[in-house]
Amino acid sequence: MDKKLLEVKNLVVEYRLGTKIARALDNISFSIKKGEVLGIAGESGCGKSSLGLAIMRLLPRAGKISQGKILFKERNLLRLSETKMNREIRGREIAMIFQNPLHALNPVFTIKTQMVDMMRFNLRYQQLNINKKNISLKDRAIELLKETGLADPEERITDYPFQFSGGMKQRVMIAMAFISNPPLLIADEPTTALDVTIEAEILVLMKNLVNKYKNSVLYISHDLGVISEISDRVMIIYAGKIVEMADSRSLFEHPQHPYTRALLESLPGTAKIRKGRLSTIPGRVPPLNKLPKGCSFHPRCTFAEEICKRNTPELVELTPNHWVACLREGKLRRRTKCF
Amino acid sequence: MLKYIIKRFLWIVPTVLGVLILLFSLTYFLPGDPASVMLGPRATPELIKDLNHRLHLDQPVYARLVYYILGVLRGDLGESVWSKHKVSSLIANALPYTITLAVCSMGLAVLVGIFLGVFATIYKESIIDHLVTVISLVGVAVPDFVAACLLLLIFAVHLNLFPVLGAGEAGNIADEIHHLILPVISLAIGWIGYLSRLTRETMLEVIDSDYIRVAKAFGMPAKHIHYKYALKNTVIPTITVIGLGIGKLLGGAVLVEIIFNRPGIGKLVVDAVYARDLPVVQGGILMATLLFVLANLIADISYAYIDPRIQYE
Amino acid sequence: MIQENIANSSPRRSNYGKKNSQIKKIAGILRIILHDYRGQIGSAFIIVMVVCAIFSPWVAPFDPYELDILNRFASPSLTHLLGTDYLGRDILSRIIYGSRVAAMVSFGSVCFSAIIGVILGVVGGYKEGSLIDYGIILVFDIVRSFPQLILALAMVAVMGPSMRNLILALAFTAFPFYGRLARAETLSVREENYVKAAKALGATNTQIIFKHIIPNTLSPVIVTGGMDLATMIMYEASLSFLGLGVSPPTASWGIMLKNGLTYIHASFWMIIWPAIAIAIAMIGFSLFAESLRIALNPKERKLHG
Numbered sequence: 001m002d003k004k005l006l007e008v009k010n011l012v013v014e015y016r017l018g019t020k021i022a023r024a025l026d027n028i029s030f031s032i033k034k035g036e037v038l039g040i041a042g043e044s045g046c047g048k049s050s051l052g053l054a055i056m057r058l059l060p061r062a063g064k065i066s067q068g069k070i071l072f073k074e075r076n077l078l079r080l081s082e083t084k085m086n087r088e089i090r091g092r093e094i095a096m097i098f099q100n101p102l103h104a105l106n107p108v109f110t111i112k113t114q115m116v117d118m119m120r121f122n123l124r125y126q127q128l129n130i131n132k133k134n135i136s137l138k139d140r141a142i143e144l145l146k147e148t149g150l151a152d153p154e155e156r157i158t159d160y161p162f163q164f165s166g167g168m169k170q171r172v173m174i175a176m177a178f179i180s181n182p183p184l185l186i187a188d189e190p191t192t193a194l195d196v197t198i199e200a201e202i203l204v205l206m207k208n209l210v211n212k213y214k215n216s217v218l219y220i221s222h223d224l225g226v227i228s229e230i231s232d233r234v235m236i237i238y239a240g241k242i243v244e245m246a247d248s249r250s251l252f253e254h255p256q257h258p259y260t261r262a263l264l265e266s267l268p269g270t271a272k273i274r275k276g277r278l279s280t281i282p283g284r285v286p287p288l289n290k291l292p293k294g295c296s297f298h299p300r301c302t303f304a305e306e307i308c309k310r311n312t313p314e315l316v317e318l319t320p321n322h323w324v325a326c327l328r329e330g331k332l333r334r335r336t337k338c339f
Numbered sequence: 340m341l342k343y344i345i346k347r348f349l350w351i352v353p354t355v356l357g358v359l360i361l362l363f364s365l366t367y368f369l370p371g372d373p374a375s376v377m378l379g380p381r382a383t384p385e386l387i388k389d390l391n392h393r394l395h396l397d398q399p400v401y402a403r404l405v406y407y408i409l410g411v412l413r414g415d416l417g418e419s420v421w422s423k424h425k426v427s428s429l430i431a432n433a434l435p436y437t438i439t440l441a442v443c444s445m446g447l448a449v450l451v452g453i454f455l456g457v458f459a460t461i462y463k464e465s466i467i468d469h470l471v472t473v474i475s476l477v478g479v480a481v482p483d484f485v486a487a488c489l490l491l492l493i494f495a496v497h498l499n500l501f502p503v504l505g506a507g508e509a510g511n512i513a514d515e516i517h518h519l520i521l522p523v524i525s526l527a528i529g530w531i532g533y534l535s536r537l538t539r540e541t542m543l544e545v546i547d548s549d550y551i552r553v554a555k556a557f558g559m560p561a562k563h564i565h566y567k568y569a570l571k572n573t574v575i576p577t578i579t580v581i582g583l584g585i586g587k588l589l590g591g592a593v594l595v596e597i598i599f600n601r602p603g604i605g606k607l608v609v610d611a612v613y614a615r616d617l618p619v620v621q622g623g624i625l626m627a628t629l630l631f632v633l634a635n636l637i638a639d640i641s642y643a644y645i646d647p648r649i650q651y652e
Numbered sequence: 653m654i655q656e657n658i659a660n661s662s663p664r665r666s667n668y669g670k671k672n673s674q675i676k677k678i679a680g681i682l683r684i685i686l687h688d689y690r691g692q693i694g695s696a697f698i699i700v701m702v703v704c705a706i707f708s709p710w711v712a713p714f715d716p717y718e719l720d721i722l723n724r725f726a727s728p729s730l731t732h733l734l735g736t737d738y739l740g741r742d743i744l745s746r747i748i749y750g751s752r753v754a755a756m757v758s759f760g761s762v763c764f765s766a767i768i769g770v771i772l773g774v775v776g777g778y779k780e781g782s783l784i785d786y787g788i789i790l791v792f793d794i795v796r797s798f799p800q801l802i803l804a805l806a807m808v809a810v811m812g813p814s815m816r817n818l819i820l821a822l823a824f825t826a827f828p829f830y831g832r833l834a835r836a837e838t839l840s841v842r843e844e845n846y847v848k849a850a851k852a853l854g855a856t857n858t859q860i861i862f863k864h865i866i867p868n869t870l871s872p873v874i875v876t877g878g879m880d881l882a883t884m885i886m887y888e889a890s891l892s893f894l895g896l897g898v899s900p901p902t903a904s905w906g907i908m909l910k911n912g913l914t915y916i917h918a919s920f921w922m923i924i925w926p927a928i929a930i931a932i933a934m935i936g937f938s939l940f941a942e943s944l945r946i947a948l949n950p951k952e953r954k955l956h957g
Binding site for chain 2: 793803
């Protein structure tokens with residue numbers, strides 16, 4: 001099925017800090033097919049979290065979507081009223097899983113109350129389960145929790161959030177996200193705040209659920225290892241712009257953008273192969289309101305030339321389905337597999 | 340939970356003991372010879388000596404302290420110097436008026452204050468918000484007794500809408516309520532001002548928190564978030580304030596009772612102070628303090644009950 | 653190019669001119685306060701009140717004790733801008749002198765209670781769990797069990813009404829609040845890493861207390877003190893209203909209110925002006941304390957802009 005579930009066109013997200021305006025996302029365009037997992041990678045502060053929030057229209061007060069269209073099932077989400085957005089989209093058609101589960105649940109209500117509340121107002125859930133009307137909401141919640149691997153859900157559901165560990169809370173969040181089996185799932189660094197063993201479990205859980213229910217996923221992370229495990233396609237963002245976008249295998253085996261190359265080389269695994277020192281990317285991500293002229297990456301790029309200081313690169317399809325935004329595209333030495 | 344309650348109760352014992360000691364020492368330092376004051380100018384030295392002995396006034400300090408404490412535990416607070424009535428019965432008569440006033444005022448303040456605070460948050464930056472800010476400023480700035488005087492002036496004296504004095508005919512509920520209205524409003528204004536500000540600030544913080552953002556991300560309707568979800572988180576810190584507030588309220592009640600001539604504990608104590616009626620002063624203050632301690636205890640326990648985190652600690 | 657970027661990305665701050673920075677800090681805080689409308693209004697009211705209090709003999713048009721029986725209950729006029737009271741005394745002058753009483757009582761009692769409270773609180777917090785600590789907490793709880801006004805009332809009744817006794821009584825009822833605050837701060841500061849580091853380097857207890865703990869208690873204590881000033885003004889007025897504060901014929905707003913109430917049928921100017929004066933003073937201090945709180949707390953600054 002080639003129908004695009006989500007299509008983002010020329011999206012610009014700006015943040016106002018006092019009198020300065022910073023572009024967190026500059027002219028972003030991409031699409032997601034039904035059942036596809038798109039991974040979005042980039043360093044902290046590059047604007048990737050804003051993407052998820054922008055789609056859900058949950059940007060903080062200082063943020064604004066100043067241009068662009070977000071088409072979900074061919075409807076422009078930016079034109080929907082807030083009420084419609086709430087009633088039809090959020091938690092129903094598109095569900096978001098947040099980064100830090102520590103404070104994601106209301107501490108003074110039980111898990112049962114919170115989950116049942118999410119279900120009560122969820123019309124899509126009710127439509128989907130019209131033949132299961134005799135199952136109480138509480139039992140349905142227990143079912144969901146069982147699916148996400150929470151131990152002893154019947155007993156634990158009446159507990160309070162502070163009695164849960166981080167990993168367990170994230171399982172509850174995932175269960176809540178799947179209440180109405182949303183066609184699109186947005187995962188904003190869901191495992192960043194968890195320790196590595198729990199991270200692996202949650203990843204496996206998500207992969208299984210997505211395989212079973214065939215949701216599309218927008219997976220945002222700074223961890224390339226995690227992205228490579230779960231994504232069908234990958235998009236790399238730097239300073240608010242897409243620098244490379246390709247199928248997962250193609251991107252990791254033949255990275256075409258210097259930034260992607262540098263990111264991959266900085267993974268500890270590659271250092272072991274070369275038996276050298278850990279390589280890093282010199283310098284820092286520039287503040288979004290003071291971007292360098294020309295290509296945003298050129299101050300840190302080992303392949304930069306004079307032209308990179310003047311011109312801004314556009315996304316170009318180098319090989320089929322492999323897009324790069326680099327003025328020297330194609331001229332990078334062909335390498336063998338990076339990992 | 341039980342452990343928490345027991346701990347609280349145990350700590351009260353030395354506290355109340357200390358309170359009694361403090362009260363005793365206050366009155367111990369009161370100048371003048373109580374016995375001769377009580378007996379009047381025509382008392383003979385023998386009568387004074389006799390009364391001194393009966394009141395244990397000729398004993399050393401610590402013995403008097405012990406007699407006092409034992410007396411309190413028995414419920415015997417002595418006799419009024421002037422009216423010879425038992426202090427405990429005087430207090431028992433005055434207590435209901437004060438309690439009614441305090442409970443009604445705090446109740447009104449809590450309902451209106453929290454309501455206004457929630458409204459101000461939901462309609463942030465609108466006219467309602469600014470109106471609530473003004474109201475809260477006025478409420479906080481105008482002390483209870485000033486408000487009482489002004490209300491008395493405008494509504495009772497000039498407009499003649501409300502009675503000026505007293506607490507109304509006992510047993511006639513409508514009349515009693517009529518007499519309650521102005522005093523309750525005077526006391527409640529200050530607290531409405533404070534509670535509405537506090538609620539607004541707390542709620543603003545709550546609305547910015549992660550879990551509310553998550554609820555919004557899952558499409559929870561705004562009304563539900565405001566009136567159920569966020570409300571509980573907001574009300575909980577507010578309750579802690581209320582317990583402490585009863586103390587201030589009791590202080591304010593003293594003045595309001597005097598201004599409106601309500602026969603409550605406050606008026607009892609102040610009149611006794613003017614008359615140098617030592618046992619009544621002691622007994623009245625003790626009663627007010629015990630009320631305060633009780634109110635704090637109830638507030639602490641309710642807080643532990645409502646905030647599940649405390650219970651499990 | 654790369655080197656430039658790295659150099660620009662991590663600035664260094666030196667310790668040069670530390671005293672200078674302290675003054676700058678205070679100036680910075682004042683600036684924040686004065687930019688906020690709350691701070692502006694509050695400071696304005698406070699300045700007016702303090703000027704009246706200090707320079708009363710020069711600001712007031714009449715002698716507050718000067719009788720003019722023939723002119724009693726006068727309405728506001730060009731000579732007596734606020735009218736006269738039941739003895740013909742000029743209300744405006746009495747209000748101005750009343751600010752002196754309010755200022756002295758509030759500043760005096762807040763200073764006393766804050767000092768005593770902080771000392772006890774820091775000692776108790778530093779020796780947490782010891783008998784001294786339990787004793788101090790017990791003392792705090794005992795005094796806190798009394799409703800403030802009622803305890804102050806009783807104390808003044810025992811000691812005799814006078815300004816000095818009023819200040820002492822009010823200070824006594826208030827010190828536990830500062831004490832608990834100071835104790836809580838001490839407990840949390842003690843656990844901070846820089847304190848542990850200082851101890852590891854051999855700093856004595858006294859040094860730690862004075863260099864780290866007390867400065868950290870200053871901020872919340874000052875904010876509480878600011879709010880307390882307003883409360884103390886109210887308590888002074890309340891107690892003087894009851895005749896258990898400053899004694900007549902001293903001009904105190906509380907006493908003026910009482911007189912106004914007594915003669916409410918003759919003239920309501922007697923009661924309105926002191927009520928307004930009290931309200932203005934309380935609003936002023938409350939607003940100022942509010943903006944002080946926001947200025948001293950970086951988190952609040954973001955919330956309130």
